[in-house]
Amino acid sequence: xxxxxxxxxxxxxxxxxxxxxxxxxxxxxxxxxxxxxxxxxxxxxxxxxxxxxxxxxxxxxxxxxxxxxxxxxxxxxxxxxxxxxxxxxxxxxxx
Numbered sequence: 001x002x003x004x005x006x007x008x009x010x011x012x013x014x015x016x017x018x019x020x021x022x023x024x025x026x027x028x029x030x031x032x033x034x035x036x037x038x039x040x041x042x043x044x045x046x047x048x049x050x051x052x053x054x055x056x057x058x059x060x061x062x063x064x065x066x067x068x069x070x071x072x073x074x075x076x077x078x079x080x081x082x083x084x085x086x087x088x089x090x091x092x093x094x095x
């Protein structure tokens with residue numbers, strides 16, 4: 001019988017990298033998580049009591065508006081200012 005040589009297979013180390021890693025940081029994910037928590041709390045407050053109760057008509061819409069209008073856009077648009085841009089501006093101003 002003929003001996004069959006096996007080809008040396010290259011092993012690549014694959015690490016999972018988020019496609020949002022370029023844009024999103026830890027603070028963005030924190031804003032997103034806060035938004036989801038506010039949504040859950042807002043819908044829960046809406047579900048307790050009668051439909052015309054104070055929490056259902058006042059507190060819940062306020063929580064939901066804060067989540068939808070403030071927190072979710074903040075999680076998308078928040079971007080940390082880069083240190084390099086600030087240092088270049090200082091060098092130009094001083095010199």
